[in-house]
Amino acid sequence: MTTNPTLPATTGMAAVVSEEASRALRRRNRTTSRVTSVLFHVFVLAVSAVVLYPALWMLVSSLKPTSEIVGNTSLVPENASLANFATALDGIGGVSFWTFFWNSMLLGVLSVIGIALSASVSAYAFARIDFPGRSLWFALMIATLLLPFHVVIIPQYIVFNNVGLVNTYVPLLIGKFLAAEAFFVFLMVQFMRNLPRELDEAARIDGAGHVRIFRSIMLPLMKPALVTSSIFAFIWSWNDFFGPLLYLKDPALYSLPIALRLFVDQTSTSDYGAQMAMAVLALIPVMLFFLVFQRYLVEGVATQGLKG
Amino acid sequence: MALIDEATLTGPRSAVRPPDQRRRRRRAEAAAGYAFLSPWLLGFFALTAGPMLASLYLAFTNYNLFASPEWVGLDNFTMLFSDPRFIQSAKVTGIYVLVGTPVKLVAALAVAMLLNNRRRGQGLYRSVFYAPSLIGASVSIAIVWKAMFIDQGIVDKIGQSVGVNWGGWVGNPDMTMPMFVLLTVWQFGAPMVIFLAGLKQIPAELYEAASVDGAGPVRKFFKITLPMLSPVLFFNLLLETIHSFQIFASAFIISGGTGGPAGSTLFYTLYLYQRGFQDFRMGYASAMAWVLVVVVGIITLLFFRSSKFWVHYSGEGK
Numbered sequence: 001m002t003t004n005p006t007l008p009a010t011t012g013m014a015a016v017v018s019e020e021a022s023r024a025l026r027r028r029n030r031t032t033s034r035v036t037s038v039l040f041h042v043f044v045l046a047v048s049a050v051v052l053y054p055a056l057w058m059l060v061s062s063l064k065p066t067s068e069i070v071g072n073t074s075l076v077p078e079n080a081s082l083a084n085f086a087t088a089l090d091g092i093g094g095v096s097f098w099t100f101f102w103n104s105m106l107l108g109v110l111s112v113i114g115i116a117l118s119a120s121v122s123a124y125a126f127a128r129i130d131f132p133g134r135s136l137w138f139a140l141m142i143a144t145l146l147l148p149f150h151v152v153i154i155p156q157y158i159v160f161n162n163v164g165l166v167n168t169y170v171p172l173l174i175g176k177f178l179a180a181e182a183f184f185v186f187l188m189v190q191f192m193r194n195l196p197r198e199l200d201e202a203a204r205i206d207g208a209g210h211v212r213i214f215r216s217i218m219l220p221l222m223k224p225a226l227v228t229s230s231i232f233a234f235i236w237s238w239n240d241f242f243g244p245l246l247y248l249k250d251p252a253l254y255s256l257p258i259a260l261r262l263f264v265d266q267t268s269t270s271d272y273g274a275q276m277a278m279a280v281l282a283l284i285p286v287m288l289f290f291l292v293f294q295r296y297l298v299e300g301v302a303t304q305g306l307k308g
Numbered sequence: 309m310a311l312i313d314e315a316t317l318t319g320p321r322s323a324v325r326p327p328d329q330r331r332r333r334r335r336a337e338a339a340a341g342y343a344f345l346s347p348w349l350l351g352f353f354a355l356t357a358g359p360m361l362a363s364l365y366l367a368f369t370n371y372n373l374f375a376s377p378e379w380v381g382l383d384n385f386t387m388l389f390s391d392p393r394f395i396q397s398a399k400v401t402g403i404y405v406l407v408g409t410p411v412k413l414v415a416a417l418a419v420a421m422l423l424n425n426r427r428r429g430q431g432l433y434r435s436v437f438y439a440p441s442l443i444g445a446s447v448s449i450a451i452v453w454k455a456m457f458i459d460q461g462i463v464d465k466i467g468q469s470v471g472v473n474w475g476g477w478v479g480n481p482d483m484t485m486p487m488f489v490l491l492t493v494w495q496f497g498a499p500m501v502i503f504l505a506g507l508k509q510i511p512a513e514l515y516e517a518a519s520v521d522g523a524g525p526v527r528k529f530f531k532i533t534l535p536m537l538s539p540v541l542f543f544n545l546l547l548e549t550i551h552s553f554q555i556f557a558s559a560f561i562i563s564g565g566t567g568g569p570a571g572s573t574l575f576y577t578l579y580l581y582q583r584g585f586q587d588f589r590m591g592y593a594s595a596m597a598w599v600l601v602v603v604v605g606i607i608t609l610l611f612f613r614s615s616k617f618w619v620h621y622s623g624e625g626k
Contacts, residue, residue: 021520022516022520025516025519025520037427040422040425040427041427041429043422044422044423044429044433047419047422047437048433048436048437051436051437051439051440051494052436052439054440054449054452054453054456054494055439055440055443055452057452057456057462058448058452061455069455070455070458070460070461070462071460071461071462071464071465072462072465073462073465073466117347118347118348118351119348121344121347122344122345122347122348124344125340125341125342125343125344125345125348126345129337129340129341129344130337130341131337131338131340131341131342131345132338134341137345137348137349137352140352141348141352144352144356146546146550146604146608147356147601147604148550148553148554148597148600148601148604149554150554150577150580150596150597150600151359151360151363151594151597151598151600151601152355152356152359152360152363153359153584153597154359154362154363154366154584154590154593154594154597155358155359155362155363155366155594156355156359157584157585158362158373158590159359161373174355175351175355177347178347178348178350178351178354178355179347179348179351180351180352180355180356185348209340210340210344214344235442239443239445239446239447239557241446241447241556241557241560242556242557242581245560246585256447257446257447257557258447260447260448260451261447261560261561264451264561265564272455275451275455276451276452276455278448279447279448279449279451279452280448282446282447282448283443283446283448286442286443286446287443290435290439290442294435294438295431297438297442298434298435298438298501301438301498301501301502302501302502302504302505303505
């Protein structure tokens with residue numbers, strides 16, 4: 001199935017695969033490759049259409065009046081209009097859509113900054129400094145990767161409630177500045193471990209301390225890991241529902257996901273058109289990130305997955 | 309740092325430093341290590357370890373956020389197992405994990421194998437299939453999913469056009485689970501990308517050699533692909549399983565926070581939220597959280613214990 005016609009006969013297995021046999025195999029592959037290639041693309045395109053359909057349907061529905069959305073499988077809007085978007089942009093209960101949008105943006109940007117700072121510094125300790133207790137802390141860090149966060153959410157809420165920080169962004173952001181999302185620390189540790197040790201050893205011989213090495217050698221080299229982390233940090237913050245649902249009470253502070261939920265609850269007459277428009281608007285930044293950084297994202301997933 | 313300069317400048321004779329110098333240097337390293345680790349350490353104690361202990365204590369109390377916690381021993385735990393809604397939430401979540409995760413991973417592996425070739429457009433297909441994983445857990449998609457599966461909605465219409473009359477899935481307790489399974493299967497892209505990266509590591513010669521020996525595609529799959537892919541499969545299975553236990557936003561949005569109809573979308577975390585943050589029964593919710601931790605812990609342990617029987621780390625030098 002995955003034999004590769006363009007690959008030359010490999011040296012390692014030469015004893016197993018005779019020259020003649022593999023040539024015959026390649027010839028057979030070449031004749032059938034054209035047919036299978038067409039079949040392949042037809043099939044994969046069909047799968048793509050199924051996968052993309054819900055997203056396209058959302059997009060098209062946001063342009064239709066509600067009466068034409070429910071039960072209408074067509075992807076061509078007959079009476080396309082932006083009326084739904086006007087409704088969505090009006091917002092909810094006197095708070096404009098843009099308030100929610102900028103709230104989400106602020107949370108996303110601060111999350112990115114917090115994670116880039118705290119995770120890279122902590123990762124440097126794990127990857128490059130030899131100190132007693134390191135392996136214990138590393139094991140604990142890995143354990144928190146698998147820990148359901150529900151077990152910490154209740155005491156956290158109680159503490160934030162007692163010190164009057166409910167209905168502020170502090171509970172949503174403090175963990176980002178304290179590297180509480182172990183995924184990012186782990187990602188950066190893995191990346192740093194692959195950077196050549198000779199670099200920091202040379203710098204140490206030249207008299208550089210850890211702060212200098214971290215700032216002027218590690219950080220610049222870590223750019224790919226920082227970019228990948230930042231994209232995921234932003235998108236996860238942008239989509240986060242549970243945190244804002246718990247901590248934000250004042251609609252003027254709402255991030256988009258909980259504003260969206262309020263919007264759905266209030267339009268109980270099921271104004272699907274406006275709901276779709278707001279859903280589309282809420283996804284636009286994520287989709288833009290995806291279009292611009294898709295390589296980083298997909299490669300990040302691919303390599304991180306293998307290193308786990 | 310001057311010590312190092314001196315040592316390197318004066319040559320090999322002084323490369324062996326006196327013990328007190330070495331001790332001082334080791335102490336400086338330890339200090340630097342803990343200084344750099346301090347953000348994570350602070351977060352670990354203040355946001356993870358401390359709250360974990362606190363919720364362990366709360367699990368043995370009644371606490372409503374206003375009066376002080378009242379010690380009740382094991383009451384919360386005994387109540388849990390006679391609470392029909394708790395049993396329902398465990399059942400719903402269990403079915404979701406047991407059905408959704410394997411179906412999603414089979415889809416991911418199938419598409420990964422389909423894409424694992426040198427044909428054009430592979431990068432594009434890979435990105436298209438990955439996209440739902442980024443947005444699948446968002447409120448937006450939950451809203452879309454609900455609109456697709458309501459009575460007389462497009463899924464209903466598609467059913468009618470092929471002669472199936474399943475009506476709206478959202479309001480039908482028997483159909484909500486398939487709806488959520490479809491939602492998670494739709495996000496097969498992330499494990500697919502990981503499978504694809506794993507498939508690319510399998511040397512092509514193995515397949516060529518197997519072909520020459522007359523092995524068919526089925527034999528090749530079970531004798532080459534699966535064993536070579538088992539570390540990746542292990543990773544995906546563990547992560548997706550643990551992840552599945554924590555489904556929340558889509559269940560909350562689609563059921564309007566109720567877990568209905570008839571408790572059919574009462575996922576574990578949703579019930580935990582209702583108990584803890586709507587009824588303010590924080591002790592009870594803490595007990596639920598700890599049951600979840602223990603269950604996830606046991607599953608993780610079983611995965612790692614069983615891995616030596618089916619996960620092969622050969623050839624990759626790991």
